[in-house]
Amino acid sequence: MILGIYGAGGLGREVYELAETINKARTDPYWGNIVFISDIDSEKEIWGIPVLRYEDFVLRFSAKFTQIAIAVGEPFGREHIRKKVIASNYHLATLIHPICRISPRAIILEGCIVNFGCNISYDTMIGTNTFLQPSCGIGHGSQVGEDSVISAGVRIAGNVSIGNQVYVGLHSAIREKISIGDAAIISMCSSIQRDVPNEMIAAGNPARIIQKNNDHKVFKPKM
Template identity: 45%
Template sequence: MKLAIYGAGGLGREVLELAQHINTAASRWEAICLIDDTPTIDQLKGHPVVTLDALTPAQYEIVIAVGEPSLRHKLAQKARDRGFKLATLIHPEARLSADSTPGEGCVICYGVYVSCDTLMGSNVHLQPNASLGHDCHIGQDTVISSYANLAGHCSVGERVFIGMNAIIRESTSVGDDAIISMGAAVFNDVAPAMIVMGNPARAIRPNVDKKIFK
């Protein structure tokens, strides 16, 4: 089987390095390429850059490598509609409890810690050194940034973005499409499609555009 990384930007380069670490440990893929819907280069770090139409599901599995949760959702659905399977990538030096379950297409980077009985939906991306406490539920297409720390029994919705160094109190609920800004200390539930920041975190405005990076 071959791997195609959907996204040829900065996160695509990071996921490429992750895939190379996995291949060094386990020789999982015979070849790796990157996908760009409108490519301007032929290769990146020695790997071909192609369009999705150039690939066949029988030969490739796909991992999503964009940081925008709403776009992660769209690209994953596009790949599935074409018959591709989403690949789950877990760094050899991430620590996951045997009782925790990553969904299809999850990306779990170096130094991540996932405690017991935690469930992750499909296409979740955990950046390096993120930490999830016991009994957390993480919705699909969510991105949790480096050094973010979720205490036990947190429930995070779909397409959520949690910024670097954010901390979330135990038994807190975060709604779909919410944004937790970097460094935020979240002590109370966060409504769907709401942007919160600060310590303690306070609602700033609705996430009307459903976008992080503008």
Template identity: 40%
Template sequence: MKLAIYGAGGLGREVLVLAQRIQHAAPRWDEMLFIDDIAPNREVKGTAVITFEQALSQDIAVVIAVGEPEARARLAEKVLRQGIPLATLIHPDVVLTDCSRIGAGCVLSAGVFISCDVVLGQNVYLQPYSSVGHDCQVGNHSVLSTYVTMGGNCLIGERVFIGMSAVIQQRVTVGKDVIIGMGAAVFNSVQEGVIALGNPARVMRKNDEKRVFK
């Protein structure tokens, strides 16, 4: 089976490096390739780039390599609708207890710490050195950026983006489709569909566009 990385941009290149590190430690795939329908190049870092239509004829598992939670959800649905499995990538140095559950399609980068009795939904992306405390739940397609720290018993909804170095206090709930800005300190629960920034974090406006990177 081949590993197809959906997205040939900067995050896609990071996922390629992660996959190569995993492959070096314990071979899993016959080949790696990128899927990208709009990339101008047909090769990135020596790896072929093909369209989704071209990928349908191949024996692949797909990992989503885009940072927008809404786009992650849309691409994962597109892939699963074709009966293609989502690949889960876990860096060899991730700290992960046996009592935690990791959904299909999750990406756990170098230095990630997952405490006990954690549940990650499908297609969750944890960037390097993010930390998830005991009994936390993270919803499908959410993204935790580098150095995010979550206390125990937090509940993170679907399609949430948490920016670099944000801190989430224990027992906080963050609703679906929320953006937490980088460096934010979240002491209280956050309603769904909003953007929260600052220390302490405050709701600034609604997340109507559902876009992180503009």
């Protein structure tokens, strides 16, 4: 099986190391060949691994024997790439670090990436193509929508509902029974005590709504 990692930046390299760890934990490595995919001009290779543009990747690797992991930190970028990959008949790869605690009653959908040390409780559901960075905790009965990014060290209490294309920043905490709307952004180290509507940005401890997420971008150019 071939693994294409869509994204050749820092997050892509983290996903490569995760795939390496998963392979080493198996008696028979699942991915015999791993390559990077990038839509921008970048290095021709990283750590000796080729970096291909998507159109070249499609020509070289059959969808029948290939999976793609999306290693992009922008939720709407994740959605865009997911739709493109599925339109090309590729399947999304699901990567789960072997050192995680995941309830057998949790549901993790296709394309999710769950990195080291995550704790996912019972009756939770993690939506398609969502990325959980290291050491996240997700309480019982909570749901996270598709194409979302939950940053390292985030704590989500029980019965929380998080929408699609949501970004939750580093070390934030969300109290029980809170609802976070689609395309919302939670800034790093925030404490969410109240619901956050669709397309809103919340920040602070306790968090408050600071503005609308008009451009659907998390990472903005520095002024």
